[in-house]
Amino acid sequence: MAHIPDGVLSAPVLIGGAVLAAGGIVWALRSLDDAAIPKAGIMAAVFFAGSLLAVPIGPSTVHLIFAGLMGILLGPVTFAAVLVALLLQASMFGFGGITTLGINSFNIAAPAVLAGLIARPILARTVSTTMRTIVAACAGGGAIAGTALLVSLSFALSGSEYTPIASVMAVTYIPLGIVEAAITAATIGFLSRVQPSALPA
Amino acid sequence: MKRIACAIAVTLMLGTAAQAHKLGVFATAEGDTITGYGFFVGGGNPAHVPWTATSNGNEIAAGETDDEGRFAFDRTTEAAIEITIDTEEGHIAFATVDAATTEPDITAQIERAIQPLREDILRLENRLRFMDILSAVFLIIGLTGMALWARGRNK
Numbered sequence: 001m002a003h004i005p006d007g008v009l010s011a012p013v014l015i016g017g018a019v020l021a022a023g024g025i026v027w028a029l030r031s032l033d034d035a036a037i038p039k040a041g042i043m044a045a046v047f048f049a050g051s052l053l054a055v056p057i058g059p060s061t062v063h064l065i066f067a068g069l070m071g072i073l074l075g076p077v078t079f080a081a082v083l084v085a086l087l088l089q090a091s092m093f094g095f096g097g098i099t100t101l102g103i104n105s106f107n108i109a110a111p112a113v114l115a116g117l118i119a120r121p122i123l124a125r126t127v128s129t130t131m132r133t134i135v136a137a138c139a140g141g142g143a144i145a146g147t148a149l150l151v152s153l154s155f156a157l158s159g160s161e162y163t164p165i166a167s168v169m170a171v172t173y174i175p176l177g178i179v180e181a182a183i184t185a186a187t188i189g190f191l192s193r194v195q196p197s198a199l200p201a
Numbered sequence: 202m203k204r205i206a207c208a209i210a211v212t213l214m215l216g217t218a219a220q221a222h223k224l225g226v227f228a229t230a231e232g233d234t235i236t237g238y239g240f241f242v243g244g245g246n247p248a249h250v251p252w253t254a255t256s257n258g259n260e261i262a263a264g265e266t267d268d269e270g271r272f273a274f275d276r277t278t279e280a281a282i283e284i285t286i287d288t289e290e291g292h293i294a295f296a297t298v299d300a301a302t303t304e305p306d307i308t309a310q311i312e313r314a315i316q317p318l319r320e321d322i323l324r325l326e327n328r329l330r331f332m333d334i335l336s337a338v339f340l341i342i343g344l345t346g347m348a349l350w351a352r353g354r355n356k
Contacts, residue, residue: 041345088337168289
């Protein structure tokens with residue numbers, strides 16, 4: 001899944017991923033303001049702890065990523081939050097790997113940021129909780145679909161014999177996408193009701 | 202803010218009980234048979250997924266894991282054997298069985314006797330530790346504080 005281990009991707013993909021992730025980090029640091037720092041810290045902690053919990057589905061286990069939620073609440077700063085959490089997971093638990101840190105960060109953060117870029121202006125324009133919930137659900141599900149695509153692409157571009165098989169990916173990622181959509185929608189809907197100022201303006 | 206802190210705390214508590222996500226392989230030689238299993242760190246097994254065994258780059262055996270993620274095959278070479286489990290959705294893990302040696306019986310018996318210990322050690326090494334999770338969360342909080350402090354100084 002999103003934690004690709006060391007030793008299965010080719011060097012160009014690893015380097016490309018690292019360069020893209022570095023670009024994302026620069027973007028994140030540029031757009032980091034005082035209000036974003038605590039939010040980024042909280043989301044990094046949620047992502048770190050949340051993605052350690054995995055439930056068995058099909059031949060594998062899946063875990064939440066909170067990608068859509070991060071993209072909406074943090075925007076480009078998601079790159080920094082994801083990198084910090086993945087670095088800690090790799091160094092403490094051996095989830096993912098150090099050489100794959102760049103590509104894994106990019107695979108998770110890029111679709112999240114893209115979903116956020118699309119969703120944030122819509123969320124800011126409307127005050128309807130229903131509308132916000134629908135947009136959040138789309139962002140949550142869309143970000144997971146993007147990650148699934150990028151993970152497959154990473155293997156395929158490496159010419160790896162371990163390239164995921166679409167049907168197996170579908171079995172594990174579609175339920176995950178639905179759950180992520182529900183969680184993103186529930187969280188954004190909740191914030192919209194009780195703390196609309198926490199949403200992007 | 203308090204609600205979010207509570208949510209993180211609950212997630213952490215669950216974290217110690219729930220299952221984690223890294224795939225691992227355990228493999229061992231018993232006489233002329235190689236047996237082993239795949240496991241997800243913290244619990245769960247990759248059932249009905251393909252495994253392959255290679256020696257010096259040549260495939261010597263392949264198959265699908267059973268309901269409990271186990272596999273077994275006959276040793277057809279004296280050389281070291283690498284076993285790979287691929288869940289076909291991005292999880293891959295490897296294990297190596299050392300080259301066969303003509304050991305005296307006593308060594309083979311000891312090997313068999315310490316087998317459960319080896320498995321326990323592997324599981325212990327791969328356990329999610331509550332203190333590790335907690336320290337990582339506080340590291341993130343510390344980073345947040347450092348970033349705020351650095352920005353405050355620049356003003």
